[in-house]
Amino acid sequence: MKFADIGLSDELLRAIDESGYNEATPIQAGVIPSVLMMRDIIGIAQTGTGKTASFVLPMIDILAHGRARALMPRSLILAPTRELAAQVAENFEKYGKYHKLSMALLIGGVQMGDQVKALEKGVDVLIATPGRLMDLFERGKILLTGCNLLVIDEADRMLDMGFIPDIENICTKLPATRQTLLFSATMPAPIKRLADKFLSNPKTIEVARPASRNENIEQFLVKTSERGKRDTLRSLIEAEDIKTAIIFCNRKTTVRELAKSLQRYGYKAGEIQGDMDQSSRTAELDRFKAGTINILVASDVAARGLDVKGVSHVFNFDAPWHPDDYVHRIGRTGRAGAQGRAFTLVTPSDDEAIDNIQKLTGYKIPVHGGGAPAVDVAQPDRDEAEAEPRRGRSARGGRGKAAAKAEKAPARPAPVAEARPAKPREDRKPRNDRKPAPRHDDLDGPDDGWNGPMPGFLSVGFDT
Structure with a gap:
C-alpha cells in the first residue's frame, strides 16, 4: 500500500517522499489508519519492520491541530532505552519538518536543566524513558493531566528491564479518556495483562508471528571454546564481506575488553554499553553511522530499536541469556528488506540457551561450516594469554604456555639422576639439640666410642 492511499496530510506525504519512501510496510498499513480513527492499538511485529x-x-x-501548554505535554512516548528514545525523536524531526510541532526528549545521563526549560515552554510530543520521567514528575516539573495520547514502545523490553511498575504508575496519572498505542515484538503474559488493564477495546494488528524467523537474515551457529572465542570472531570477520557489523556481548566488561582487543588487531571498532555516559554513547553511535568505525561492540542496550542503515552482519559473541533478546539482536541487520547475516558463537555451556532460542523462533539454526567448527580454535587468544598474570595465575601456581606445550609434546624419558639417601624427617633434630662439631686441637680422651680428641668444655659440670 502506498502512503498516499492511507489518508495522511500533504505536508507529511511530502516529508515521507523526501525521505525516500512511498510504500508502507505491513505494520504501517495496518496501524496508521486505525490510529487516525483514534483507536487503541496493540501492534505486534518483528523489529525492523517499521513500527x-x-x-x-x-x-x-x-x-497538528492544537496548542501546547507549559509543563503539560499533549502526547507521551515511553521507550526503554536512551538510544531508542533518541531514534524516535529523530523520526519526528525527519517527518515533522513541515509541521510546527515542539518536542522534548527526557533521558537519563544528561543534565536536567535544558529538559526542564523545554517543558516550561510547552511541548506537543514528550519522548521519555520511564526513570527520568518519574524523576521529573516527583520533582513537580511535569504534569500529565493534559496528555491525551500515550505510546508504549518495545513493551517486552520494558518488562525485561523492570519498568512495568513504573509504567503502571505513569498510566494512573494520565487522563482516563485517552488513546493508547502499545507496540512490541513479542507479547508475554505480563504485557498482555498490562494491555487488558490500560487499553480500551484495542485493535490487535499482528503482521508476523511473535519472534518468527526473518527470511532476510541468514543465521548460523559457530562452535568454539571459551578461550578460542576471540580467535573465532576475528576469523569470521576476515572471512565475511563486512560493511558494518554489530557484536553483542552479555556483560559490559566483555564489551570493553573485546573492543580494545579488536582495536589492537587493527580493526576500526567502537563500543556502547551501560556504564558510558549519554554523550559518549551518542558520540560513538554517530561515529558508527558516519562510517568512522565499522564495527560496534555493544551490550543489549543497543539490541532494541537501534536503526543503522547498511548493517550487514550481527555477531553474538555471547549467546543471549533470554531468547527474546536473540530476536532483537539479529534484527539490527536485514532491515527494510535488505539482506543480512547473523552468527552466534556457541560453547558447550550454551546448549540450553540455543535450545530455548530455537523453540521460540521455531527454526533450527544451522551450524556454520557444515556441522564442524568454522575456524581452528585450538590455540588460545594472544590477549587471553597475556591476561593470565592479571587474573591471578602466577607462573608457579597457574597453567602457562610452557605447561600447555608440555602437555601437547610427546613424553620424553627423564634423565636418570643419582639417588641420594633421604634422611627421615623424624630423625631431624632441632638445631639446639645438635652436638657442636669437635675440635681436634683439644685434649685427647675417649667419649662413648669417640676416639678423637676430647673437647675441653665436656669436663665442666652442670647443675641440674
Missing part, C-alpha cells in the same frame, strides 16, 4: 514510523506518522497529523 516506529507506524505511530510517529499519524501522531504528527493528529497533533
